[in-house]
Amino acid sequence: MQKILRNTMVFLFIFLFACGAKDDGAKLRLDSARRFYANKEYTLAKQEIDSVKILYPKAFDQIRASLAFLDTVRRAENEQIITQCDSLIAMHEPTLDKIKTLFSFQRNKEYQETGVFIPKESLTGGVITGTMLRSGVGEDGVLYIESVFVGSKQKHNRIKISAKDGSFAQSLAVTDDGLNYRFSNMGKEYEIIRFAGTSENGVAGFIFTNSNNPLTATLEGQGKYTYTLSQTTKSAISKSFQLSTMMLQLDSLKTAKEKAEYHIYYLDNKKDKENPDNVIK
Template identity: 45%
Template sequence: MKKTKHTFILLLVVLGIVSCGERKNSLATEYLIDIHSLYQNGKYEAALQKIDSIQILFPKAFQEIKDALALKQEVRRASDEKQINNCDSLIVAYQPKIDSIKKLFTYRKEKEDDYGVYIPKTISGNTPNVNTLRSGVNDNGSMYIESVYIGGQIHNSIKVNTKDGKFAETLPIEGDGFVFRFNHMGKQYEIVQATSVHDNGLANFIFAYADSPLTVTLKGKNTTSFALPNIQKKAIADSYQLSRLMLQKDSLATAKDKAQMRIKYLNAKRDSIPVVLPSSLQEKK
């Protein structure tokens, strides 16, 4: 009697395990169906996330895992094709804006220079005769703000503040290529150039508060302050807009190139050609 009872209990346990296994496989199948549905509805990132998790959730659902991994390459391809189309649309939208704002600038490039610079027409004249800020945008979209001080002061940072105490200040600026000192027409000039390395939010701050009174403080061995005229504020704000548009367009072009390279890699992999995808093009996880 006792043996029969033990056998009955063991049978119930086995049936429970089988039932549980079937239930897990059923859930894995439903999970795979959800992945297909996400893929078919263009929700590629969500589909990829589910594919990456199916092996963890259902480690013994071998067929479902195999099917999901096989689908993964097609989801990636579709995701990259969508990204290429999106990039093309946005690039087309950005270009007229860039062309329009470039009309506010003068383009300069000397023979010995590696790149040209877009200078706001309103401040593109000769050497200034007062302390000021001026700006420009390089061919690659990077922006700079430079302070011009006339006199003997040595400064290495630029601070701009509003009347109510809000401010932005560059990091310390030192070294050849960023600090220029010279004499011109009997006056001593000091020009300190803040690039994206030193900017520390200065350009964005001036852009955000271009309609407010702003005070510039040049800090160094001595301190000099002056009001920033509207013409300079607008020139810097225009430079900031041009830089942002150019950088965004360049970022889109880079994203498109990477997507195209990944598709090329996936095609080669599908055709069993041993191609190694550069780490810089691999999708971040």
């Protein structure tokens, strides 16, 4: 009888010790999450909250408390994102407006739903003056490069920009679909091939990086044709690259802000549903 009683007491002691260790460990994790939250280290706070459920799956009180606290952390994190985005947008918008003064905004309202920003030094009044590269930026911030060729039939569908040190950037091949044109006029062959998005493949960025160095453009297709890029062309494409980069960055910031605002809206609605007495009737 004494032996049974002794074994029972040992088991009870071990059980109580294990429960105490379980609760203490979970509580320490939750306290750590609160400290990270106070220091605005929200990612670390969420990691500590996750560890409560993972490491202490039977610490039910602490798990409930940590899940409730998680919404507080998420709200603060999204408020921080909104503040940071507002600050960066306010900082960069004046620079973007200044860059846009270097461009002419063009849109044919009869045929186009959106317009494009054309570098002022590239404006030709729609007249093709010779073989060249020209560029522009859509209202969505997407940059394009057009390869214009005048001469004998070339049928090119790819461009390669090379520097003297052997480095180069090469577009992807494009089809004749979309904004690509091949036509003849007064015995001359004309080709206007557009590279945008994926097909542009970093060509504009390469020209921007090497704008002060001699660069050659090679048109590739059924044959090859190589010529030297003028400083005016390099300057215009570099400006287009800078404008596109700035517009896409600002668009990304505005999207991040909108997502954060939606997350806060979701958390507020969730709180109202869990506490219907807080809803104003």
